[in-house]
Amino acid sequence: TRTPVNVTVTGAAGQIGYALLFRIASGHLLGPDVPVNLRLLEIPQGLKAAEGTAMELDDCAFPLLRNIEITDDANVGFAGANVALLVGARPRTKGMERGDLLSANGGIFKPQGKAINDNAADDIKVLVVGNPANTNALIAQAAAPDVPAERFTAMTRLDHNRAISQLAAKTGAAVSDIKKLTIWGNHSATQYPDIFHAEVAGKNAAELVNDEAWLADTFIPTVAKRGAAIIEARGASSAASAANAAIDHVYTWVNGTAPGDWTSMGIPSDGSYGVPEGLISSFPVTTKDGKYEIVQGLDINEFSRTRIDASVQELAEERDAVRELGLI
Numbered sequence: 001t002r003t004p005v006n007v008t009v010t011g012a013a014g015q016i017g018y019a020l021l022f023r024i025a026s027g028h029l030l031g032p033d034v035p036v037n038l039r040l041l042e043i044p045q046g047l048k049a050a051e052g053t054a055m056e057l058d059d060c061a062f063p064l065l066r067n068i069e070i071t072d073d074a075n076v077g078f079a080g081a082n083v084a085l086l087v088g089a090r091p092r093t094k095g096m097e098r099g100d101l102l103s104a105n106g107g108i109f110k111p112q113g114k115a116i117n118d119n120a121a122d123d124i125k126v127l128v129v130g131n132p133a134n135t136n137a138l139i140a141q142a143a144a145p146d147v148p149a150e151r152f153t154a155m156t157r158l159d160h161n162r163a164i165s166q167l168a169a170k171t172g173a174a175v176s177d178i179k180k181l182t183i184w185g186n187h188s189a190t191q192y193p194d195i196f197h198a199e200v201a202g203k204n205a206a207e208l209v210n211d212e213a214w215l216a217d218t219f220i221p222t223v224a225k226r227g228a229a230i231i232e233a234r235g236a237s238s239a240a241s242a243a244n245a246a247i248d249h250v251y252t253w254v255n256g257t258a259p260g261d262w263t264s265m266g267i268p269s270d271g272s273y274g275v276p277e278g279l280i281s282s283f284p285v286t287t288k289d290g291k292y293e294i295v296q297g298l299d300i301n302e303f304s305r306t307r308i309d310a311s312v313q314e315l316a317e318e319r320d321a322v323r324e325l326g327l328i
């Protein structure tokens with residue numbers, strides 16, 4: 001039998017946490033034959049609700065779930081962690097400036113990065129879900145100098161999945177027929193969902209759609225502003241779809257992309273495609289044996305270049321702001 005994998009989830013008592021934990025425990029994060037230990041990290045006010053969720057997890061009698069630990073101490077929460085899902089974050093509230101948002105989140109992700117550095121397992125993989133995800137990942141990474149930088153990733157898989165779904169609806173294809181879609185840049189309204197290299201049942205998606213106005217005025221804004229549309233409709237932000245994307249992100253990272261396809265992940269740039277080295281930006285990546293690689297050699301047309309540059313510019317500004325705040 002395999003040794004259990006230690007999975008730490010922060011913000012475990014939140015709405016994404018509630019949608020996420022049961023799928024981790026049922027084997028969807030890592031695979032149907034991988035036992036897991038869950039570590040739930042919360043702030044003191046969240047501990048009681050996390051205990052309630054743990055009771056429900058017990059009540060599912062998941063065969064793969066070995067044990068659950070609940071704590072508000074990051075050193076305990078990340079002890080021996082193989083996978084860390086950083087979901088808990090400080091949301092933007094009315095009237096909050098970007099600087100305030102970044103420093104409030106710095107107060108969360110800097111100590112968590114250090115706790116990962118000091119306590120996690122050598123093979124730790126980190127996914128940051130809590131917003132602003134890319135820059136929170138950068139802050140955590142900077143606080144963890146002993147962990148290889150590429151282990152810190154940010155979630156753009158929800159954007160990726162949203163884009164696939166929109167493209168499938170537009171072309172009448174099945175989602176499973178859509179390959180090689182890319183989200184570039186920041187997980188924010190400036191993100192760029194790129195269909196120029198995407199395929200719909202083997203045909204080039206941009207050529208098939210053949211409608212730049214739809215791309216510019218419908219597709220891109222629909223994907224980029226989907227989070228706000230969900231809040232408007234549901235009265236609460238995306239939770240189950242965000243949890244599902246977190247599951248997809250880690251599952252793909254660990255188990256690999258399918259031949260002839262790729263995915264989108266926010267990862268530290270190596271300078272590819274003109275994205276300054278070190279920025280945590282979304283790229284097209286293939287994964288294999290627990291490692292990812294940026295897909296190289298794609299032609300970037302003028303339409304794409306402008307949009308990638310704008311999103312990357314925003315990431316550079318966020319990086320400069322957290323640098324000024326002494327967070328990296």
Ligand code: NAI
Pocket residue numbers: 010011012013014015016017041042043045046087088089090091108128129130131132133155156158159187237238239242
């Ligand atoms: P929520 O407010 O329901 O839950 C957040 C939880 O985090 C709360 O239980 C809170 O007590 C906990 N928490 C706060 N600070 C913490 C800390 N220092 N350590 C441990 N736990 C802490 O929020 P929800 O809906 O679950 O969303 C979580 C985050 O995910 C938000 O930042 C949201 O913006 C982000 N998000 C990201 C998406 C993406 O695509 N990257 C998509 C959807 C949401």
